Each structure stands twice: as structure tokens, then as C-alpha cells.
Amino acid sequence: MVQVVFVAADGSRRDVDVAAGTSVMQAAILNNVNGIVGECGGAAMCATCHVYIDPEFAQKVPPRSEIEEVMLEATASEADDRSRLGCQIVLGDELDGLTVHLPPAQY
Numbered sequence: 001m002v003q004v005v006f007v008a009a010d011g012s013r014r015d016v017d018v019a020a021g022t023s024v025m026q027a028a029i030l031n032n033v034n035g036i037v038g039e040c041g042g043a044a045m046c047a048t049c050h051v052y053i054d055p056e057f058a059q060k061v062p063p064r065s066e067i068e069e070v071m072l073e074a075t076a077s078e079a080d081d082r083s084r085l086g087c088q089i090v091l092g093d094e095l096d097g098l099t100v101h102l103p104p105a106q107y
Ligand code: FES
Pocket: 025, 037, 038, 039, 040, 041, 042, 043, 044, 045, 046, 047, 048, 049, 071, 085, 086, 087, 088
């Protein structure tokens, strides 16, 4: 199992454990974490799974793909250097304890 920590815009925190191979978006949906929608089901087409990666993990996540770069221009909350699509981050042991911050809005 891999642990993911979701920190909401109000500072509240949820720790969830999911199987390796699960995306950050799926981890949120499977555990009813508010603040991630995942409208397109993980196809990198909606940007409603926008998260900000905690700086501690910035070097551990794989780089953004081209489509991800494009979709991050269409987020409801402003994207920055920490921004990623949660559906494009697949959790493995190397990301155990990954902390992501949720934006104030996904629409
Ligand atoms: S779930 Fe739609 S872009 Fe990630």
C-alpha cells in the first residue's frame, strides 16, 4: 500500500492508503476526499483533478507530459510550478507519503 496525504485549502488533512498503481485522482475518489472531481475519469481532458505537489516531493514525481502542460492552463484555480493533474501521477513505493495540496476550486 502507498500512503497519500491530501491537504485541503482550509488546511484539513486526510491520509489514505491505496494499492500501488493507483493514481492520485483515483486515491481521492476511492476514499471520498473532497476537492478532487476527476470528471473525465483520468483521460487528462478535464483538469478537475488539479493538485499542488508538496515541495518535499517535487523531485520525486515524474515530469509533466505535453498534454498535462496544456490542461494545466485550464484549471479553475491558478496553476503554478507545483501544479499537476492528479490522474497523471501514478503512486508507487517511491511516492509513499506523497503530500498534495488541494486547490480552493476545481470548477
Ligand atoms: S481526471 Fe480529468 S484531467 Fe485528470
